[in-house]
Amino acid sequence: MILKSQVEWALHCCAILAGLPEGRYLSTKALAELHGLPKEYLSKALQSLSQASLVDTTLGPSGGYRLARSPSEINFLDIVEAVEGKARSFTCTNIRENNPCRPAGYCDSKPCAVARVMWEADEAWRNTLKAVRLSDLVGTLSEEVPADIWQGTFQWVLQRAG
Amino acid sequence: MILKSQVEWALHCCAILAGLPEGRYLSTKALAELHGLPKEYLSKALQSLSQASLVDTTLGPSGGYRLARSPSEINFLDIVEAVEGKARSFTCTNIRENNPCRPAGYCDSKPCAVARVMWEADEAWRNTLKAVRLSDLVGTLSEEVPADIWQGTFQWVLQRAG
DNA sequence: CAAATTAAGGATATATGTTATCCGAAAATC
DNA sequence: GATTTTCGGATAACATATATCCTTAATTTG
DSSP: OOOOHHHHHHHHHHHHHHTSOTTOOBOHHHHHHHHTOOHHHHHHHHHHHHHTTSEEEEOSTTOEEEESSOGGGOBHHHHHHHHHOSOOSOOOOOGGGGOTTSOTTOOOSSOOHHHHHHHHHHHHHHHHHHTSBHHHHHHHHHHHSOHHHHHHHHHHHHHHOO | OOOOHHHHHHHHHHHHHHTSOTTOOBOHHHHHHHHTOOHHHHHHHHHHHHHTTSEEEEOSTTOEEEESSOGGGOBHHHHHHHHHOSOOSOOOOOGGGGOTTSOTTOOOSSOOHHHHHHHHHHHHHHHHHHTSBHHHHHHHHHHHSOHHHHHHHHHHHHHHOO
């Protein structure tokens, strides 16, 4: 059970977009350069964010991406689900139905007890992600990343933001 | 991020083994028939349980698998990790190191803030699984599965247990 | 208006992982 | 000695993840 690397990419890109001044856009090219990622493939992750309405886009030179909402209104789960999908990590194939001792046509009233536990764990995972906002991440980063790197990065970004 | 179907299989098999009388073994063949699963491939899942010391095995006719510990001493996480591995679902590739604004040779004091959140969610998932014991599952099943199916199944099993 | 730049999306290729099957070896039972 | 079992290795089919390339349409810049 492994998340796509695109999840990591999308989270880091959103952290950068969160620090972008109002009304400005940052291109795939700049985001790819900043993180050392393959531009064309990173583009797919950003398209996922766009389809999930987490970011706005605009075309042409000076075009690119910006957050569609305030960083305090976007949480980790939003971003993870945009890239990874909303499907649960455990899928129940109802193998209890294959039990040769079951009467033909018997119908279960509840979902399988095994699946219920696995889904509960899945929900705990999602709730943890939902509880952390993008603004929290930015707060942590601005505290932990040395000031010169932090400021230098956004200076670098602003030179490339349309 | 999707768990292998072997996780589902292993959990259901353990639930059956939990109901096996002291000292008796159940074969891959019987477990595969009971759940309608490919015998050879199910065997791999059971081998994982064996390598994790969750089950004991014995060879020859009347051989097979039994739990190595009491059902109250085995939890969901034990079984899931035996099949799926203990690796975290999110792997941090440290893309912050690719930031062109970082001074050469700069070393981070803490793991990436993005990774820490993802790992926290992973731990919440694991803690939920750890909190549910195999004995809890058996308790739920014995309440919810109609008595005739429940008893019929273990009668079927006992005819095949060595 | 023309040229350059951008996001979006389709097509394709490669690598990796999951799902499965088959076989041989060693051990236990009968 | 014949049968049954677990265990491990080898292999193949299939799905998914990763990555690249190309076309199209929209937008900005000159």
